[in-house]
Amino acid sequence: MLEKKFEDFVNIVKRLRSECPWDKEQTNDSIKAATIEEAYEVVEAIDNQDYNELKKELGDLLLHVIFHSVIAEEKGRFKLDEVIESIQSKLIRRHPHVFGEVQVSGAEEVKKNWEAIKLSEGRKSLLDGVPNELPSLQRAFRIQEKASKVGFDWEKKEDVWKKVIEEIEEMHYAEQRAREREGEGKEDEFHAKLENEIGDVFFALVNYSRFLGINPENALRRTNKKFINRFNYIEKKIAESGRELKDSTLAEMDKFWNESKTIFIDE
Numbered sequence: 001m002l003e004k005k006f007e008d009f010v011n012i013v014k015r016l017r018s019e020c021p022w023d024k025e026q027t028n029d030s031i032k033a034a035t036i037e038e039a040y041e042v043v044e045a046i047d048n049q050d051y052n053e054l055k056k057e058l059g060d061l062l063l064h065v066i067f068h069s070v071i072a073e074e075k076g077r078f079k080l081d082e083v084i085e086s087i088q089s090k091l092i093r094r095h096p097h098v099f100g101e102v103q104v105s106g107a108e109e110v111k112k113n114w115e116a117i118k119l120s121e122g123r124k125s126l127l128d129g130v131p132n133e134l135p136s137l138q139r140a141f142r143i144q145e146k147a148s149k150v151g152f153d154w155e156k157k158e159d160v161w162k163k164v165i166e167e168i169e170e171m172h173y174a175e176q177r178a179r180e181r182e183g184e185g186k187e188d189e190f191h192a193k194l195e196n197e198i199g200d201v202f203f204a205l206v207n208y209s210r211f212l213g214i215n216p217e218n219a220l221r222r223t224n225k226k227f228i229n230r231f232n233y234i235e236k237k238i239a240e241s242g243r244e245l246k247d248s249t250l251a252e253m254d255k256f257w258n259e260s261k262t263i264f265i266d267e
Contacts, residue, residue: 010080013066017074028071035064036133047221093117115149126150138217140206148210157211164204171197226264233260 016023038061045054069080094117096102097110104110118129126149130142147153154160174197178190209216234256238248245253 009062010066010070013063013070017070026067026071028068031064031067035061035068038064047218047225093121112149115146135217137202137206137220138215140203141210141216144207144210154207154211157208160204160208160211164201164208167197167200167204171201229264230257230260233257233263 018024038057042054042057042061045051045057065083066080069078069083073079092099094114095110096113096117097104102113104113115126119126123129126146127143130139130146132139134142144153154163171194174190174194178187178194181190206216209219234253235245237256237259238245238252
């Protein structure tokens with residue numbers, strides 16, 4: 001039954017490619033941004049624990065997998081069968097503890113073996129598999145996580161926190177130096193230095209969050225949502241008084257912000 005549904009779905013996509021003017025014009029490049037968007041919508045549905053929406057968004061993501069594959073097949077690059085065969089082979093190859101005789105003690109050893117197998121497959125660096133296109137917080141997290149698998153890591157959480165403080169102090173010093181030397185014509189140089197130091201602060205915080213078992217991308221996404229909810233509350237309360245935000249004072253907005261904290265506590 002599942003096989004028949006999958007085949008029917010592929011045939012629908014192929015028909016769209018041959019009969020729909022818009023679908024005909026698309027390329028792997030033209031729909032790549034939409035593919036990323038669909039992946040984020042999947043994440044949003046998971047965050048919201050909206051499993052009916054997740055079902056729909058996974059369907060949209062599946063459409064993109066098939067669409068990309070059908071386009072590639074038309075161009076003679078590869079076939080959908082090869083996409084499936086490739087992931088099947090990879091899963092079997094990278095799970096020797098399931099499909100072979102390898103013994104593992106737990107999930108951590110599975111992850112270490114996974115990275116070792118990837119290197120044996122021809123990758124030049126342990127970090128090659130971290131996409132440039134990942135959001136920067138998530139990419140920093142994955143880079144650190146991968147490096148840690150070969151022992152390149154801090155031993156103590158307390159030392160990581162000291163590094164966070166050190167980077168914050170260096171950022172503050174760079175900002176002070178930039179202020180002290182304003183007007184010297186070196187604004188671009190100071191801006192670049194400050195940008196580097198702020199990047200180091202973020203990287204150190206990502207590292208500390210990793211030691212706490214927190215994914216920083218998830219944490220910041222949650223905080224963004226909380227801020228939006230609280231700010232929307234301010235907008236709502238001021239609108240109820242028949243005014244716009246520009247007509248209110250900071251003190252008034254602060255009052256509603258503090259009220260919102262009692263409403264949106266864990267969001």
